[in-house]
Amino acid sequence: MYYKRYARKFLQSSLLLSLVFAYSIVYPGICPEAEGQSASVSITGQYGTFVQLSAGTPPAAGGRTVSVADKGTGCVASGSQPNNQAFGSSIDFGDLSKGDGEECPATIGIRLRSNSAFRLVASMSSFRCRGLRFQGKDVTDQDGGTFVHVWAGALSTTGANAASPSSVSVNSSFTGGTTLATLARGGCTASSTLICAAPAASIGGTSNSPDNALELPIYVSVPTGMELGPAPGTASGTFSFTVQFGTYTGP
Amino acid sequence: MKTQIKLPIALIAAASLWLFADLQEAISLSQATYTGRVSAIVSLSSAGGQSGITITGPSIGARVTSTGGGTSDFAEIVDFGELSLGTGEPIVVNIGLMMRGNSTYKLNAANFNFIATNLQYKDIDVGPSGDKGSFITIQAGSPTPTGVRSNPQGSTVSGLFQAGVFLDEITQGQVDAQSTAITSGDSPSLGGTINSTDNAVLVPLRISVPTGLAIGPTSDAAKGIFQITLQVGIFPGG
Numbered sequence: 001m002y003y004k005r006y007a008r009k010f011l012q013s014s015l016l017l018s019l020v021f022a023y024s025i026v027y028p029g030i031c032p033e034a035e036g037q038s039a040s041v042s043i044t045g046q047y048g049t050f051v052q053l054s055a056g057t058p059p060a061a062g063g064r065t066v067s068v069a070d071k072g073t074g075c076v077a078s079g080s081q082p083n084n085q086a087f088g089s090s091i092d093f094g095d096l097s098k099g100d101g102e103e104c105p106a107t108i109g110i111r112l113r114s115n116s117a118f119r120l121v122a123s124m125s126s127f128r129c130r131g132l133r134f135q136g137k138d139v140t141d142q143d144g145g146t147f148v149h150v151w152a153g154a155l156s157t158t159g160a161n162a163a164s165p166s167s168v169s170v171n172s173s174f175t176g177g178t179t180l181a182t183l184a185r186g187g188c189t190a191s192s193t194l195i196c197a198a199p200a201a202s203i204g205g206t207s208n209s210p211d212n213a214l215e216l217p218i219y220v221s222v223p224t225g226m227e228l229g230p231a232p233g234t235a236s237g238t239f240s241f242t243v244q245f246g247t248y249t250g251p
Numbered sequence: 252m253k254t255q256i257k258l259p260i261a262l263i264a265a266a267s268l269w270l271f272a273d274l275q276e277a278i279s280l281s282q283a284t285y286t287g288r289v290s291a292i293v294s295l296s297s298a299g300g301q302s303g304i305t306i307t308g309p310s311i312g313a314r315v316t317s318t319g320g321g322t323s324d325f326a327e328i329v330d331f332g333e334l335s336l337g338t339g340e341p342i343v344v345n346i347g348l349m350m351r352g353n354s355t356y357k358l359n360a361a362n363f364n365f366i367a368t369n370l371q372y373k374d375i376d377v378g379p380s381g382d383k384g385s386f387i388t389i390q391a392g393s394p395t396p397t398g399v400r401s402n403p404q405g406s407t408v409s410g411l412f413q414a415g416v417f418l419d420e421i422t423q424g425q426v427d428a429q430s431t432a433i434t435s436g437d438s439p440s441l442g443g444t445i446n447s448t449d450n451a452v453l454v455p456l457r458i459s460v461p462t463g464l465a466i467g468p469t470s471d472a473a474k475g476i477f478q479i480t481l482q483v484g485i486f487p488g489g
Contacts, residue, residue, distance in 0.1 A: 052279050053281055054279075054281070086281045087282075088283070091286070093288075095289065097291075099444075133438065190278075225447075226351065226400075226447075229353030232355040233355070235290065235488070236290045238287070239286065239287055240284065240286040243282060244280060244282040245281045245283075247278065
């Protein structure tokens with residue numbers, strides 16, 4: 001009898017200790033008064049898509065280079081320095097009639113980061129000209145820039161955490177060159193004219209990393225010399241247009 | 252105790268949701284604005300380099316000298332010599348005018364200077380106070396291109412110069428935008444610069460003077476002479 005009573009108390013004590021031990025694993029430091037309850041820890045996380053468009057490094061100053069020194073047109077460019085923010089650049093080609101007859105290109109540097117599939121698109125958000133002729137024909141606001149050529153340069157990376165340029169699909173219209181008039185009109189949307197797309201622009205880093213961006217130069221050129229001229233009865237003509245660039249998630 | 256336990260979990264969940272919302276802002280926009288301007292450029296030069304003049308008709312021993320040329324202002328000097336020794340047929344000098352430009356234009360002419368001494372034409376005295384060159388005819392030929400970036404179709408020769416105009420019928424004095432038009436029209440060039448070889452429009456200007464006995468000295472003189480200066484200028488607009 002004595003043996004049986006001793007064995008029953010031993011089993012009861014062991015069970016109680018086991019429960020206390022098990023509970024203290026889940027909630028360390030908790031008193032065993034929670035006998036009979038259970039607990040669990042749920043661990044979750046999410047990774048959202050991220051794409052970023054900012055001014056690139058190749059063009060040196062302000063996100064763009066205007067190679068007009070040999071054109072004699074007095075081109076001036078201004079805008080934000082290369083950074084991680086959206087940019088607004090302004091390029092004044094000057095008096096193109098005084099140029100050397102060759103095309104005058106201005107380069108915009110585009111810097112791309114993303115952790116997901118993205119597409120870089122462009123649209124012509126505004127086009128305005130006054131008293132302008134191209135190859136002897138009047139140019140109106142509806143022309144949209146048949147005299148302006150647009151093309152994309154060679155892709156490059158800022159470092160080892162950028163995706164391979166070979167993974168980027170560039171619209172053949174931009175590799176071969178197109179005119180401004182072929183771009184989508186209005187504000188930039190996801191369905192604007194595609195420049196390039198890729199599964200990702202970055203394979204590591206953050207939105208501030210110096211080594212994880214793809215860079216794409218976009219060239220915009222206009223004629224110089226006598227290809228453009230003022231409309232009849234005017235001594236000069238002008239034009240102004242704005243190209244918007246946008247990055248969107250998805251292929 | 253339960254509240255203390257669940258609080259960190261609640262914070263984690265809230266933080267996750269906030270980050271998730273931020274990451275969905277996947278659009279990024281930038282823009283570049285381009286501006287430029289053009290200005291009217293027109294140029295007039297001598298066709299054929301240093302001498303744009305050819306002479307047709309009876310050879311009277313005419314001499315031609317030129318200054319300037321190329322794409323610069325130019326001056327052509329023609330000395331016909333003794334015209335009375337000619338065959339009676341007019342002698343004609345062809346001056347080649349080369350126009351370039353990116354705007355509408357007017358090519359004008361003016362009788363800048365006319366001097367005649369002891370000269371009569373068909374028994375009419377020719378001099379500063381009277382006739383100022385009715386014996387000299389000027390005519391413009393059809394515009395022709397120098398290359399693929401020329402626009403001769405845009406130019407129209409004025410009726411006066413198509414038919415031929417006498418020197419005394421055109422504007423007197425220095426040539427300007429209001430002088431007598433030789434041609435006018437759309438931009439002569441569709442590209443290139445003032446130095447390009449393929450973007451000019453050529454307009455031949457024919458100036459003829461009589462030879463033989465139609466012109467001679469006045470009755471009391473052994474010899475009569477004349478000297479004229481014809482100015483030609485190109486002006487934007489028109």
